[in-house]
Amino acid sequence: MGSMVDKLVEYGRDVRKSVSKLCSRYYLLQAIQVAQVLATALIFYRVCMFVADNESPVVVILSGSMLPGMRRGDIMFLWNSNAPLRTGDIVVYEIPGREVPIIHRVIRVHARGIESEQIMTKGDNNFVDDAPLYDGRDLLSRDFLVGRAVGSIPYAGYLTILLNESGVVKYAIVGALVLLSFFLD
Numbered sequence: 001m002g003s004m005v006d007k008l009v010e011y012g013r014d015v016r017k018s019v020s021k022l023c024s025r026y027y028l029l030q031a032i033q034v035a036q037v038l039a040t041a042l043i044f045y046r047v048c049m050f051v052a053d054n055e056s057p058v059v060v061i062l063s064g065s066m067l068p069g070m071r072r073g074d075i076m077f078l079w080n081s082n083a084p085l086r087t088g089d090i091v092v093y094e095i096p097g098r099e100v101p102i103i104h105r106v107i108r109v110h111a112r113g114i115e116s117e118q119i120m121t122k123g124d125n126n127f128v129d130d131a132p133l134y135d136g137r138d139l140l141s142r143d144f145l146v147g148r149a150v151g152s153i154p155y156a157g158y159l160t161i162l163l164n165e166s167g168v169v170k171y172a173i174v175g176a177l178v179l180l181s182f183f184l185d
Helices: 004-052 156-166 167-183
Strands: 058-060 074-077 090-093 102-110 118-122 145-153
Touching: 004 145, 074 090, 074 102, 090 118, 156 167
Parallel strands: none
Antiparallel strands: 058 074, 074 145, 090 102, 090 145, 102 118
């Protein structure tokens, strides 16, 4: 009888090792799948950067300065082209020392050729132009432009805003995604 118990105990250990190996493989497979999704997203973003000739081919509107046409949370697709800027173009520009780029409409263009183009911008929902934002400059040169808007997806960037503005939402979403990765096959 002692030999039978020993065999059962040994069998139980073997089963436990096998299950342990399966669990380890399952978690490894889950980690590989998450890595594949992240790598695919990064590759897609890099391809967009290359095609748009822009380091930031996608931006999210963070304020209501472009209402009513564009709302907070809309995603804008940017393109860097050498075509002359025109009044009415929507551009994204960055002022050195400012953390967030600004998405506004061109209201005036001063040009003596593409290289010397200078612009004045204004938010559609603002009462005054952006000259006070230019840090002592009267106009913006092309050097400050990140890109020209070529399309948008309404509200698609709202999750980005929630993640940046609320730590609770950020951790809740990350936690939910981790839980889902373990319970979904």
